Amino acid sequence: MNKYALIVFDLDGTLLDTAGEVTDAINDTFNEVGLAAITLEQTRNWVGKGAPNFLEKALEFCDVKLQTQQEFDQLLTIFYRHYEKRSGTNSQIFPHVAEVLNELHQSGSKVALLTNKFMVGTQLVLKAHQLHHLFDDILAGDSFPQKKPDPVGLHFLMNKYNLSAEQILYIGDSSTDVQTARNAGVDVWVVPYGYNHGDDIREAKPDRIIQNLSCLS
Numbered sequence: 001m002n003k004y005a006l007i008v009f010d011l012d013g014t015l016l017d018t019a020g021e022v023t024d025a026i027n028d029t030f031n032e033v034g035l036a037a038i039t040l041e042q043t044r045n046w047v048g049k050g051a052p053n054f055l056e057k058a059l060e061f062c063d064v065k066l067q068t069q070q071e072f073d074q075l076l077t078i079f080y081r082h083y084e085k086r087s088g089t090n091s092q093i094f095p096h097v098a099e100v101l102n103e104l105h106q107s108g109s110k111v112a113l114l115t116n117k118f119m120v121g122t123q124l125v126l127k128a129h130q131l132h133h134l135f136d137d138i139l140a141g142d143s144f145p146q147k148k149p150d151p152v153g154l155h156f157l158m159n160k161y162n163l164s165a166e167q168i169l170y171i172g173d174s175s176t177d178v179q180t181a182r183n184a185g186v187d188v189w190v191v192p193y194g195y196n197h198g199d200d201i202r203e204a205k206p207d208r209i210i211q212n213l214s215c216l217s
Ligand SMILES: O=C(O)COP(=O)(O)O
Pocket: 010, 011, 012, 013, 046, 047, 048, 049, 050, 051, 114, 115, 116, 117, 118, 148
C-alpha cells in the first residue's frame, strides 16, 4: 500500500449500494410521466455511466423512443429532481468501508472520490452515510465536461498533487472504472460485489480483485 500516495475510490457499487434509491428516483420519474416501473435488478445493470446514460437505458428497456433531444432533456431534468430528493434515502454502506476510510483519513493518507454520479446527489448520499469529510477531493460526473472512462478526473488529481500515474490506485467495481484507470495509466483494483453492467468483472482484467476494502487497512 505504501507504493501509492493517493487512493481514489469509485462510489456506487464500491462504497455504497445505491441501487435502491436510484430505482426509487427513476420510478418517481416514470410514474410522473405515465411509464411502467423499473426493477432493482435492472438498475444494478445500468448504474455506472451517469444519469443521462441510465435514463437512456431505462427508456430503451421500456421501448420508449423520444422524438427530440429537447424531450429527452426535459425528462432528464425531472429525473435529476427526483434523484436529488432520493439521494441518501435508500442506500446501504458496504462492509468495511467506514472503518477503512476513517483509518486512511486518520493516518493522513490522501484519499479522493471519482464517480459518474452528479455532484449534488454525490454530496447528499455521502453526507447521509457520514463519509463526505473523509475525502480530500470529491470529483463527480459533472465536475468536468467528460465522464469516466475519460481519464480527466485522474489527470486532474495527478496535476493537483504532482503525482505520477504509478503513485495512484483507483478502486472501483466496473469495467468503466478499469478503463478509466487504464486510460490514465493508473493501477486498478475492483470489488466483485458492485455493479458491472451485468458482466463478469474478471473479463475487465483489473490488476486485482479484492473481496472488500479490508485489505487496505
Ligand atoms: O452512474 C452513476 O451515476 C455513478 O456510478 P459510479 O459511482 O460507479 O461512477
